[in-house]
Amino acid sequence: MKKRKLGKNGLEVSAIGLGCMNMSFGYGPAVDKEQTINVIRAAVERGVTFFDTAEVYGPFTNEEVVGEALSPFREQVVIATKYGFDLTAFPGLNSWPAHIKQVVEASLKRLKTDVIDLLYQHRVDPNVPIEDVAGAVKDLIQEGKVRHFGLSEAGAKTIRRAHAVHPVTAVQSEYSLWTRDPEAEVLPICAELGIGFVPWSPLGQGFLTGTVDATMTFDSTSDLRATFPRFTPEAIKANQPVVDLLRAVAKRKSATPAQIALAWLLAQKPWIVPIPGTRKLERLDENIGAAAVELTSDDLREIASAFSKITVQGARLPEEHMKLIDR
Numbered sequence: 001m002k003k004r005k006l007g008k009n010g011l012e013v014s015a016i017g018l019g020c021m022n023m024s025f026g027y028g029p030a031v032d033k034e035q036t037i038n039v040i041r042a043a044v045e046r047g048v049t050f051f052d053t054a055e056v057y058g059p060f061t062n063e064e065v066v067g068e069a070l071s072p073f074r075e076q077v078v079i080a081t082k083y084g085f086d087l088t089a090f091p092g093l094n095s096w097p098a099h100i101k102q103v104v105e106a107s108l109k110r111l112k113t114d115v116i117d118l119l120y121q122h123r124v125d126p127n128v129p130i131e132d133v134a135g136a137v138k139d140l141i142q143e144g145k146v147r148h149f150g151l152s153e154a155g156a157k158t159i160r161r162a163h164a165v166h167p168v169t170a171v172q173s174e175y176s177l178w179t180r181d182p183e184a185e186v187l188p189i190c191a192e193l194g195i196g197f198v199p200w201s202p203l204g205q206g207f208l209t210g211t212v213d214a215t216m217t218f219d220s221t222s223d224l225r226a227t228f229p230r231f232t233p234e235a236i237k238a239n240q241p242v243v244d245l246l247r248a249v250a251k252r253k254s255a256t257p258a259q260i261a262l263a264w265l266l267a268q269k270p271w272i273v274p275i276p277g278t279r280k281l282e283r284l285d286e287n288i289g290a291a292a293v294e295l296t297s298d299d300l301r302e303i304a305s306a307f308s309k310i311t312v313q314g315a316r317l318p319e320e321h322m323k324l325i326d327r
Contacts, residue, residue, distance in 0.1 A: 001047025006196025
């Protein structure tokens, strides 16, 4: 597995990480603990060193299983987790410094570790100055409880203000072939300040794998996609040209649509590290295989040209989720 560096402080991770959320939450009922541990440990054996979780996934249960799965390999992996939701008033936010410090103590216990490698603010809290947030994380870094500071779904101005208090190592936002929001301001500020970028949902909540079609239904009690505008039958049908484009390139490259989607992200910048999630070993192998797919400048031009003729239907998230995005 190739390695990449996030941020000027050079947090070295595998070129493709593993997003662990969907094992416990978000895309159908949680899978059993044994299966989750097997997939996470298989990822380590295959050279993945970057694992992403959060307090809110479950809540709590995802951190617990990630901690248990990775404890035998703790010295060779990088664990990223997140704070920032008020779980007593979800989806309310709470990034007051005292709350951040409480969450970190609890996360350390669940993750069975004495230090969090990368700590993200999960969503920007409009009620708390970002300077106070950065200051709280700086304290935790000085205490040796955290190694690196990250932000999730933060806008360029917020990133700049936070970085002035303590260097931001990585910004995490949704980014993929069909979700291009970070290209306008966030990727440029990351380039300017020397910050790594971690795309979540790099496979478009599964859509870019080519396995979603208009006949699929999503369980409203356990699958977030039941409320996502891009996952109505009409939008799924309208957005098929994106998958057709990936399929056409994949065929030529002896790859899969998912591998092309991930390789496309890797080709954008050397400091981008996608974190696809999966519950299945065969998908894990497929995703990791994307690191070996080389897209030439001609391939990238062809994808850009073909995509420019496609109009993606539907917002990337429902309005109540978008309200939490720092724009």
